[in-house]
Amino acid sequence: GAVVSQHPSWVICKSGTSVKIECRSLDFQATTMFWYRQFPKQSLMLMATSNEGSKATYEQGVEKDKFLINHASLTLSTLTVTSAHPEDSSFYICSARVLGTSDSYEQYFGPGTRLTVT
Amino acid sequence: GQNIDQPTEMTATEGAIVQINCTYQTSGFNGLFWYQQHAGEAPTFLSYNVLDGLEEKGRFSSFLSRSKGYSYLLLKELQMKDSASYLCVPLDSNYQLIWGAGTKLIIKP
Numbered sequence: 001g002a003v004v005s006q007h008p009s010w011v012i013c014k015s016g017t018s019v020k021i022e023c024r025s026l027d028f029q030a031t032t033m034f035w036y037r038q039f040p041k042q043s044l045m046l047m048a049t050s051n052e053g054s055k056a057t058y059e060q061g062v063e064k065d066k067f068l069i070n071h072a073s074l075t076l077s078t079l080t081v082t083s084a085h086p087e088d089s090s091f092y093i094c095s096a097r098v099l100g101t102s103d104s105y106e107q108y109f110g111p112g113t114r115l116t117v118t
Numbered sequence: 119g120q121n122i123d124q125p126t127e128m129t130a131t132e133g134a135i136v137q138i139n140c141t142y143q144t145s146g147f148n149g150l151f152w153y154q155q156h157a158g159e160a161p162t163f164l165s166y167n168v169l170d171g172l173e174e175k176g177r178f179s180s181f182l183s184r185s186k187g188y189s190y191l192l193l194k195e196l197q198m199k200d201s202a203s204y205l206c207v208p209l210d211s212n213y214q215l216i217w218g219a220g221t222k223l224i225i226k227p
Contacts, residue, residue, distance in 0.1 A: 044217045
């Protein structure tokens with residue numbers, strides 16, 4: 001159980017375009033979903049935390065108008081990278097926190113989306 | 119501030135045992151996770167410790183000492199597929215995971 005999917009798994013886009021990444025919890029309801037970014041050989045960096053039905057909380061230094069997060073249901077969150085630039089090329093990973101269990105602080109990770117902006 | 123200290127890289131031999139140490143400093147503490155991350159993939163959960171002591175799960179065991187701000191991950195009967203990065207991830211007072219760069223473990227035949 002506790003499977004998280006992401007789509008697409010990789011995407012190449014042109015500079016200036018927007019890209020949407022979906023994160024779904026397949027067999028559980030997620031209280032909270034998290035979006036991370038990871039550059040090569042660096043640690044995961046939390047970008048934002050989103051709770052279903054409310055606005056996402058962005059970490060310091062993350063532009064909320066550039067990285068749009070929509071958490072429409074307990075099983076789906078989307079991250080849209082708007083007006084993408086080459087420096088946005090990275091590995092984007094979502095995770096979900098399980099609702100209502102004793103392990104409620106464990107995060108289950110999606111497989112990640114590799115974004116390349118040309 | 120919040121800080122995690124792990125070796126950057128370790129090398130071990132297939133079939134052997136390796137211990138990856140971690141010391142941490144966080145604003146409050148609500149437990150500690152160990153995650154495994156293969157290159158190019160997302161992290162996968164290995165263990166969670168919230169009380170002092172050893173938690174054993176198959177070939178992997180994790181130990182925690184809250185008073186010392188110390189944890190270790192013990193991997194037994196190493197296999198080539200265990201080559202990965204291992205991330206010591208404490209949970210702070212706000213229940214946020216605190217990520218470091220992890221330890222890259224290289225397994226040699």
